Amino acid sequence: MLRGALVFALLILFGGSMFRLAQSGLNDTVDTVIEQNAERKARNWAMHLATTMPDLEGLIEGGTPTQEQRDAIDTAVQVGDVFRFKLFDGNANLVLISDELGAPLEPGAMADHNGHAQMVIDKGSAVIDLNDGRAKANRPDLYVEAYVPVEAAGGSVLGVVEVYVDQTMVASLFRRNFLQLATTLGALVLLTFGVPFIAYIAKMRQQVKTGEKVRILSSVDQITGLHNRATFFQKVEDYRKSGRLDLRKTAVMFVDVDKFKTINDTFGHKVGDAFLRHAGNAISGQLSRGDLAARFGGDEFVILAANRSPEQLEQMIENLREAVSEPVWVDGMAVTGHLSLGVHMDTDHELDLHDRMNKADVALYQAKLMGRNTCVTFTPDLEDKVARRRHVEESVVLGLATDRFEVHFQPLIDPTSDQVAGFEALLRLKDADGSSISPSEFIPIAEENGEIMRIGAWVLEQSMRAASNWPEHLFVSVNLSTRQFEDGKLVAQITHLLKQTGLAPTRLELEVTESLLIEQAGNVSGQLDALRDLGVQLSMDDFGTGYSSLGYLWKYNFNKLKIDRSFVMSLGESDERTQHILDTIIMLGHKLNMQVTAEGIETKEQATYLRSLSCDHFQGFYYGKPMPESELAPYLMDNTVLPLLEGQMQDKSLESARRLKYGS
Numbered sequence: 001m002l003r004g005a006l007v008f009a010l011l012i013l014f015g016g017s018m019f020r021l022a023q024s025g026l027n028d029t030v031d032t033v034i035e036q037n038a039e040r041k042a043r044n045w046a047m048h049l050a051t052t053m054p055d056l057e058g059l060i061e062g063g064t065p066t067q068e069q070r071d072a073i074d075t076a077v078q079v080g081d082v083f084r085f086k087l088f089d090g091n092a093n094l095v096l097i098s099d100e101l102g103a104p105l106e107p108g109a110m111a112d113h114n115g116h117a118q119m120v121i122d123k124g125s126a127v128i129d130l131n132d133g134r135a136k137a138n139r140p141d142l143y144v145e146a147y148v149p150v151e152a153a154g155g156s157v158l159g160v161v162e163v164y165v166d167q168t169m170v171a172s173l174f175r176r177n178f179l180q181l182a183t184t185l186g187a188l189v190l191l192t193f194g195v196p197f198i199a200y201i202a203k204m205r206q207q208v209k210t211g212e213k214v215r216i217l218s219s220v221d222q223i224t225g226l227h228n229r230a231t232f233f234q235k236v237e238d239y240r241k242s243g244r245l246d247l248r249k250t251a252v253m254f255v256d257v258d259k260f261k262t263i264n265d266t267f268g269h270k271v272g273d274a275f276l277r278h279a280g281n282a283i284s285g286q287l288s289r290g291d292l293a294a295r296f297g298g299d300e301f302v303i304l305a306a307n308r309s310p311e312q313l314e315q316m317i318e319n320l321r322e323a324v325s326e327p328v329w330v331d332g333m334a335v336t337g338h339l340s341l342g343v344h345m346d347t348d349h350e351l352d353l354h355d356r357m358n359k360a361d362v363a364l365y366q367a368k369l370m371g372r373n374t375c376v377t378f379t380p381d382l383e384d385k386v387a388r389r390r391h392v393e394e395s396v397v398l399g400l401a402t403d404r405f406e407v408h409f410q411p412l413i414d415p416t417s418d419q420v421a422g423f424e425a426l427l428r429l430k431d432a433d434g435s436s437i438s439p440s441e442f443i444p445i446a447e448e449n450g451e452i453m454r455i456g457a458w459v460l461e462q463s464m465r466a467a468s469n470w471p472e473h474l475f476v477s478v479n480l481s482t483r484q485f486e487d488g489k490l491v492a493q494i495t496h497l498l499k500q501t502g503l504a505p506t507r508l509e510l511e512v513t514e515s516l517l518i519e520q521a522g523n524v525s526g527q528l529d530a531l532r533d534l535g536v537q538l539s540m541d542d543f544g545t546g547y548s549s550l551g552y553l554w555k556y557n558f559n560k561l562k563i564d565r566s567f568v569m570s571l572g573e574s575d576e577r578t579q580h581i582l583d584t585i586i587m588l589g590h591k592l593n594m595q596v597t598a599e600g601i602e603t604k605e606q607a608t609y610l611r612s613l614s615c616d617h618f619q620g621f622y623y624g625k626p627m628p629e630s631e632l633a634p635y636l637m638d639n640t641v642l643p644l645l646e647g648q649m650q651d652k653s654l655e656s657a658r659r660l661k662y663g664s
Contacts, residue, residue, distance in 0.1 A: 034167050035128045035144060042126070042146035042163040045082050049161065050150055052076065057152070060087060060159045063095035064401065067394040073098050078297025083140070083269075084164035087150075092118040092160065099261070116147045117160040124149065124157075130167075133269075140166040140269050169222050221295040223273050224280025232294035232302065236353060244290055245306060251313050251345040252356040253303040254364040255283070257324075258338045258372040260299035267335060274330045275337055282323035286316050302357065317341060317375050338373040340364060345377075362386045389445070392437060395429060396446045400458060404430045407462045408626035411635070412477070412597065413618040415611045420636060422475035422509070424619065425463035426626045427455070447483050456484045461497055464508065466629050468501040471636070477509040477539065482516045485523055491530040498534070505535030509560065513541050517552050528556055539597070543585065553592055560616075561589040565600025568620070571609055579609070586613045 050056055053072050059065055065073060077083060077098050087096040094117075116127040127147040133139030144165045149157045219231040227235060239245035257263070257279055264272035276299065283293050283301060290306040305313060320339065327334040342364025344356050363378040365386050370376065399405045409423035429437045446452040460478055467476035484490050498505055510531065516524060532538060539560035540553065553561070563585055570578040582598075589596040598610045601620030610618065627635065 030171065031130060034171050035130055037170055038144035038146050038165045038167055039126050039128055039148070041081060041165050042148045045079060045163055046148045046150050046161050048079060049076055050152065057158055060089050060095060062401070065096070065101060067390060067397050070101060073101065078300065081166040082163055083166055086162040088117040088160040088162070090121065090157065090159050092121055117162065120147045120149055120160045121157065138265055138268055141168045142171045143167055223276050224295045226280050226283065227292065227294040229294060229296050232292060235292055239292065245304070247351070247353060247356060248347045248349055249307050251305040251308065251343055252360045253305065254342045254357070254360040255301040255303060256340050256364060257299035258340055260337070263335060263337060271330045271335055275328050275335060278328045279324050279339070282320055285323060286320050340367040340372045341375040342367055343375060343377045392442050392445055393449060395431060395437060396442050396449070396451050399429055400454060405455065405458065406430065406628060407459055408628055409632060410619060410626040411624040413623045415607070415615065415618050420474065421617055422477060423632070424477040425459060427459055447481055450483065452481045452483045456481050457493060460494065464497050464501045464503050467507060468503045475507040475509055475537070477511055479511045479541065485516070485527055488527070491527050494531065494536065495534060506537060509537040509539050511539045511541040511562065514552060517556065532557065558594055560595045560597060561585070562597045562599055568598050568600040568606055571606045582610070583613055586615055
């Protein structure tokens with residue numbers, strides 16, 4: 001009995017030790033498998049990037065993506081389990097971060113050598129880092145940073161990409177199965193020494209590879225349970241072959257979660273994934289027999305709604321938007337969001353699925369331009385509008401790099417002497433063919449995509465450098481965008497430029513609109529005060545539109561008021577109210593110790609009437625159109641000489657001289 005008890009006790013101790021050793025070894029094995037799996041995904045993804053990214057070499061060299069490259073980046077980070085990447089050039093310098101395209105790299109980042117990237121370049125082998133993301137708000141629970149080479153078509157290494165791969169689901173799958181293995185192994189050791197350990201591990205690995213769960217995961221989006229991209233297209237083919245799907249009777253819908261990146265960045269991937277599941281459930285709840293839906297990646301969904309009347313389709317969309325707008329609760333916190341949808345439906349039998357999806361995507365793009373949280377149905381004219389919009393966006397992004405931007409200067413005239421008092425700097429953009437793109441078209445786009453920050457800084461520098469070479473009595477006026485106040489660096493930037501160019505602060509006039517003061521009152525007030533302390537002149541532009549609040553004039557202590565051109569252009573009409581409004585605005589400006597500028601003057605009659613009201617500065621085509629810097633010297637010379645002759649001329653010849661001087 002004693003011998004039997006001793007053997008049993010030793011068996012228990014041996015079995016426990018074997019269990020712990022097996023569990024430790026299996027954890028190491030799982031980590032190795034996860035890393036190998038991530039490396040394979042990263043290499044495949046890098047190959048995908050190299051084949052789909054337009055002008056990849058140019059992107060690595062310059063680091064500033066075109067709109068087409070931005071679109072490719074947005075698509076790339078939705079492929080597989082990749083959620084982020086960094087791009088390094090052939091010298092291991094960081095040139096681009098996929099989720100920080102709108103912000104400049106931190107100081108010194110362009111010159112920093114990343115050790116892992118350098119190792120890949122030196123040795124040609126991948127470097128894999130397994131990371132626990134549970135403590136980070138914007139990371140999945142387990143992810144891998146895989147540094148792999150980016151190769152050109154010929155096999156040469158262009159640089160290195162650091163691919164962030166979400167391995168949470170993969171790790172969970174392997175660890176769950178291997179834990180079962182370790183538990184079973186320990187029990188078996190207690191029962192018998194005859195279990196072939198190595199054979200059992202091999203068997204379990206084969207089970208994991210071929211199990212039903214792996215098969216399901218490979219065909220279904222892991223977050224939403226909807227079809228993934230590959231399965232979606234396969235299902236479409238199956239449905240069409242079996243007669244269950246007729247594209248001529250099917251609405252194709254592209255769906256995006258509005259500002260999903262903000263949800264992810266603000267609340268973290270856990271909340272982001274919860275909201276995607278919420279959207280996926282809402283979509284599933286609206287599907288009928290014959291419908292198909294998939295998550296293509298990121299926050300992008302596609303729905304095929306079959307055999308619905310326009311009224312039924314409209315009701316489906318409304319139900320979907322309503323369901324998604326319900327709050328999502330995660331850890332006691334409510335998160336709300338909305339959808340933008342683009343819809344295409346056409347009975348044309350010649351349109352394939354790809355064409356229909358492209359048109360739905362065009363409609364979705366238009367929905368986003370309209371402010372999001374809406375649905376747009378494709379119409380033929382949308383393609384031209386969206387194509388033009390994307391063309392202008394690309395021109396804006398490439399404008400500085402390709403020297404398409406120019407600063408032109410329009411004269412401001414002192415009516416008491418008819419002499420030039422200064423110039424307003426006006427931004428111009430040339431298309432690739434040399435034609436002009438209207439500021440009313442490209443400036444709103446530059447403000448929306450954030451490019452106005454770089455462009456605005458460039459305009460300030462160009463304008464102040466030009467003005468520093470002018471006669472000292474001339475000032476330069478520069479328009480500021482709302483976006484230029486956002487990062488709080490405007491005052492430091494202008495202070496630096498004043499020192500660098502030697503321009504006297506009083507010769508710089510900055511124009512702001514009332515909308516700026518309304519939208520960013522808290523952010524702007526201190527910066528305007530600091531600019532005024534520098535000695536810079538401040539002007540309220542387009543006065544007479546919007547609220548035209550006297551409170552803003554008093555609070556911000558402007559030096560100048562610019563009357564909106566619409567009032568000047570109305571002069572000469574039978575309605576006398578315009579004259580009374582102009583008289584009142586000019587009188588108000590003078591009472592508040594401000595100079596008043598009238599812009600949009602195109603006729604002698606307009607100039608004569610405004611002169612009678614003692615308006616301080618005139619601006620408009622009657623006195624000169626915006627001109628490049630190279631034309632300013634001849635213009636100033638003419639403006640200095642001609643007034644000496646005007647006093648000797650009769651009225652008719654005076655008008656001819658003025659037309660010669662300023663242009664008709």
